[in-house]
Amino acid sequence: MKQAVSHCASYIALVKDTDLQIHQLSPGSLIRSYNLNLCFRLHKQDNQRPKSNTPVQVGLIQWEIATNDRCTKLAVYAFDSNLHGVLVFDLTEDLPVFIEQDPIGVSALEWIPGVDSEGAYTNCTQICVFSSYGLDARVYSLDCTHVLFTIPKPLYNSIIIRPGDSHIWSVIAAPYYEKNSASRSIMADTGRDYPVIFHLHNQGSISKVLAVLPLNFFPSSSSTFDWSENGKWLKYFDTSLSQYSLKVFNIFALHTIPVGSVTHHTVQATATYDYEKTEAKTNWCSSWISSDNTDYVIAMASDGGLAIPYRTYDISHMTVSQKMLLDLKNVRNVWHYVQDSDRSIAYQRTSGPLISAPPQWHIAFSTGHHFLLASENSIVLVAAKRDLPLTLEVEAIITAPSRFLKTKLLSKDRLLFVFSDHAAIFTSYGIEILATSRYQFSSAYIVESDNGCLTTLVEETPSGVVWRQVRHEFDREENGVMDDSNMEIMRKFQYTEENSKVVNLMKDVQHNEWGQQAKRTLQDPTDTFQTKKRIYSTNKPT
Structure with missing residues (x-):
């Protein structure tokens, strides 16, 4: 059974046989049901298409990106023996918009984030459909009756969305021969051997080409492009052949050569760094990180181990550090999963190292001066230290016997994480278990609001797929807990001098407070809120 939770965490879409069901998550209720066989049959009748004796199958489900409070649409790639199509369902309509596709099939659906201007549709209006085998990417608008344009031979089955409100999105595509008149507006030099970056600007109902920037290198299949958090820099990171190459571009890829x-014009990298021969046997991963309004790239070995080599790249000043080591063996803030005889779960804090080194690390997320390393059953919270050069510091390690699924760093240094059998939140007061599963969570979705967060957990059980939502309110974390942070101590002693060196030193000392206010000893199981009742609802499809 295929399922997908909306980005706003208000709905879940389920495909049961040939029915598409839309359930509201809280309170749980079935709000829409569409028969896909009927949708196909009506479309064929209206367009004189031959009938099919085979049932409709669903390949992909993709909710739109919500710019307002709630999602209102989702796209479904479905097919039978003689017709392939992308069906766009608006929750306020009885029938979908049917976009016919080639029999080759569809590999990915990508909604283009909407703009604030009013139109016939809320949130997203345009969708990019990637065909199988990387043949082309076609952009459609729900406000138009024809394809907006086609980009043949995209290198990746995804668009690159620039952060912020610039409404810029990008596609990397190989050189191609002009396919139709709609492609002329984004035509590149067909004599070139290298791919092209297409920057496009979403104007509501349509997108227009902003820039066409041919590359001067050929990206490998393992390479990635991603924007810095502030949208100032575009990073290219290639890890082919167990080596790495790093290039950083500004938005129009300009540097020193006049154009x-x-x-x-052909791209010009602001910074270029390549691997060294001594590092040729190491697999690498990378992440953006920022400190004091300066953007850095971290290149880190991903081959596991408890002493992880890394380098930091200061993009603004174009400097690179020597190879350093992130030490996981001597961390004071390590939290181990424990389970007592009645199957109650808690976390115990120790000062020992991980039991064993995982086979592989990857960077699960990065934001601001934090990023999180993850393996199959361990997560490591890492922060940048304001040194010259920039160095990394391990703030906490969390281990569990189950499989790691999802994490999100919330406001005020809260880390919500989900393993396959439990979800928890980590703050300066300890680790609170939010939910547990007797079976297995298959996916998780986390949405933060001003006063709390909502976690949607999809669970696989013998009777089928069920889901639940867990609400966590930030205000109740501090109820009954004394604030013994350094700045609170200073307030008690009435330090008032704004520029006091003592104040600045105390601000530095209070850094790295993850779990430090937990009142239990290092040997005690620590779920500070374990006795408090959780707020959740559980639902299953009808």
């Missing part, structure tokens, strides 16, 4: 057109 005839800002929007049509």
Whole structure:
């Protein structure tokens, strides 16, 4: 049974046989049901298409990106023996918009984030459909009756969305021969051997080309492009052949060589760094990180181990550090999963190392000056230290016997994480278990609000798929707990001098407070809120 939770965490879409069901998550109720066989049959009748004796199958489900409070649409790629299509369902309509596709199939659906301007549809209006085998990417608008344009041979089955409100999105595509008249507006030099970056600007109902920037290198299949958090820099990171190459571009890929057109020229990297021969046998991963309004790239070995080599790259000043080691063996803030005889779960804090080194690390997320390393059953919270050069510090390690699924760093240094059998939140007061599963969570979705967060957990059980939502209120974390942080101590002693060196030193000392206010000893199981009742609802499809 295929399922997908909306990005707003208000709905879940389920495919049961040939029915598409839309359930509201809280309170749990079935709000829409569409028969896919009927949708196909009606479309064929209206367009004189031959009938099929085979049932409709569903390949992909993709909710739109919500710019307002709630999602209102989802796209479904479905097919039978003689027709393939992308069906866009609006929750306020009885029938979908049917976009026919080639029999080759569809590999990915990507909604283009909407703009604030009013139109016939809320949230997203445009969708990019990637065909199988990387043949092309086609952009459609729900406000138009034809394809907006086609980009043949995209290198990746995804668009690159620039952060912020610039409404810029990008596609990396190989050189191609002009396919139709709609492609002329984004035509690149067909004589070139290298791919092209297409920057496009979403104007509501349509997108227009902002820049066409040919590359001067060929990205490997293992490479990635991603924006810095502030949208200032575009990073290319290639890990082919167990080596790495790093290139950083500004938005129009300009540097020192004069160009005839800002929007049509060969890219120029602001910074380029390549692997060393001594590092050729190491697999690497990378992440953006920022400190004191300066953007850095971290290149880190991902081969496991408890002493992880890394380098930091200061993009603004174009400097690189020597190879350093992130030490996981001598961490004071390590939390181990424990379970007592009645199957109650808690976490115990120790000062020992991980029991064993995992086979592989990956970077699960990064935001601000934090990022999180993850393996099959361990997560490591890492922060940048304001040194020259920038160095990394392990703030906490959390281990569990189950499989790691999802994590999100929330406001005020709260870390919500989900393993396959439990969800928990980590603060300066300890680790609170939010939910447990007798079976297995298959996916998790986390949405933060001003006063709390909502976690949607999809669970696989012998009777089928069920889901639940767990609400966590931030205000109740501090109820009955004394604030013994350094700045609170200073307030008690009435330090008032704004520029006091003592104040600045105390601000530095209070850094790295994860779990430090937990009142239990290092040997005690620590779920500070274990006795408090959880707020959740559980639902299953009808």
